[in-house]
Amino acid sequence: MSIQIKGTGCFVPEKVLSNQDLEKIVDTTDEWITTRTGIKNRHIAPEDMPTSDMALAAAKNALENAGISADDLDFIIVATSSGDHPFPSTACVLQGKLGMKKKCQCFDISAACSGLLYSLDTGANLLRGHKNYRYGLMIGAEKLSYLADWKDRATCVLFGDAASAVILEKVDDGSDESCLLATDLGADGSCVSLLLHPAGGTAIPVTAENVDTHENALNMNGPEVFKHAVPAMVSAAKTVLADANIPADRLRWVIPHQANKRIIDAVAARLDVTEDHVYVNIQNYGNTSAASIGLCLDELSRSGQLQKGDLVLATTFGAGLTWAAALIRW
Numbered sequence: 001m002s003i004q005i006k007g008t009g010c011f012v013p014e015k016v017l018s019n020q021d022l023e024k025i026v027d028t029t030d031e032w033i034t035t036r037t038g039i040k041n042r043h044i045a046p047e048d049m050p051t052s053d054m055a056l057a058a059a060k061n062a063l064e065n066a067g068i069s070a071d072d073l074d075f076i077i078v079a080t081s082s083g084d085h086p087f088p089s090t091a092c093v094l095q096g097k098l099g100m101k102k103k104c105q106c107f108d109i110s111a112a113c114s115g116l117l118y119s120l121d122t123g124a125n126l127l128r129g130h131k132n133y134r135y136g137l138m139i140g141a142e143k144l145s146y147l148a149d150w151k152d153r154a155t156c157v158l159f160g161d162a163a164s165a166v167i168l169e170k171v172d173d174g175s176d177e178s179c180l181l182a183t184d185l186g187a188d189g190s191c192v193s194l195l196l197h198p199a200g201g202t203a204i205p206v207t208a209e210n211v212d213t214h215e216n217a218l219n220m221n222g223p224e225v226f227k228h229a230v231p232a233m234v235s236a237a238k239t240v241l242a243d244a245n246i247p248a249d250r251l252r253w254v255i256p257h258q259a260n261k262r263i264i265d266a267v268a269a270r271l272d273v274t275e276d277h278v279y280v281n282i283q284n285y286g287n288t289s290a291a292s293i294g295l296c297l298d299e300l301s302r303s304g305q306l307q308k309g310d311l312v313l314a315t316t317f318g319a320g321l322t323w324a325a326a327l328i329r330w
């Protein structure tokens with residue numbers, strides 16, 4: 001029995017918000033955003049497009065790529081911090097929108113930017129653990145434009161909206177192989193306050209007052225998060241390489257979470273990986289949180305830059321604080 005990647009997909013909303021556009025909204029410059037983050041553009045979903053609609057488009061794209069139908073799926077996991085509702089899960093909403101007759105299990109994962117890798121790890125284990133399961137759909141989908149504080153130049157320039165999807169398949173081939181050669185996941189709950197959406201839950205219910213003070217918008221201590229991000233991503237990446245006994249020079253691609261080009265460069269340098277093996281698309285999309293890794297995988301795959309058997313190391317970091325790395329054989 002092996003676990004393989006059967007297909008990928010993505011969806012990016014049409015509307016582009018450039019650094020020049022942001023210069024008209026907050027006190028910032030294209031020069032500051034480019035040199036401090038590497039971001040040039042991000043995509044923004046229309047007001048009437050909930051996260052589940054982006055997830056739906058990415059799911060259909062992946063199902064087509066995999067050559068299977070929605071009713072072949074045995075579970076749906078949506079990784080998101082900006083789901084349609086506090087409950088039910090966006091995965092349930094997505095199942096309804098896919099019009100599935102098969103009432104498979106559906107749930108969300110809240111692991112911020114590490115969400116897709118958390119989902120892949122969970123999904124691979126679900127396939128292994130259920131005799132009759134064959135296909136699982138994992139989505140990373142975010143409408144962070146909705147959570148952003150558009151008066152806070154320190155955060156609103158960073159994020160973008162998108163969804164990405166990966167379909168895993170269990171193949172009864174007599175082997176015991178997985179496309180996930182090794183994974184390393186972790187979290188440090190003592191750092192919750194560094195990056196969070198404070199209000200809107202039971203800790204701080206939404207009131208007219210905290211709407212006015214932007215407490216119900218995304219809040220981040222950027223420099224502190226930066227300090228934690230690089231060592232955590234590097235440590236997780238080194239752990240999976242050691243677990244799988246694969247030297248970094250055998251990697252076709254390193255895909256770091258696309259939060260900041262300076263973080264990406266620092267991670268690549270510490271892993272001793274050259275630029276031509278590091279995938280970067282942050283300039284086009286900004287930080288799309290849980291969608292980021294899947295967006296990179298889908299772009300690489302569809303542009304022919306990933307061949308069967310290639311080794312890919314994805315490493316992420318996000319609110320929680322959470323981190324995750326996965327060594328993937330394509």
Ligand code: UT7
Pocket residue numbers: 027028029032033036037113153154155157221222223224225226229259260263287289317318319
């Ligand atoms: O995906 C989840 C994980 N998130 C991350 O990994 C984010 C990690 N953090 C970062 O990427 C960076 O810390 C930021 C990009 C958020 C900020 O970059 P920084 O180099 O750490 O800047 P800073 O926050 O230390 O601010 C430096 C200066 C400040 O001005 P003063 O105090 O030096 O006068 C800020 O007020 O830059 C100012 N500033 C801006 N100026 C123009 C902050 N945001 C902006 C802006 N435009 N958009």
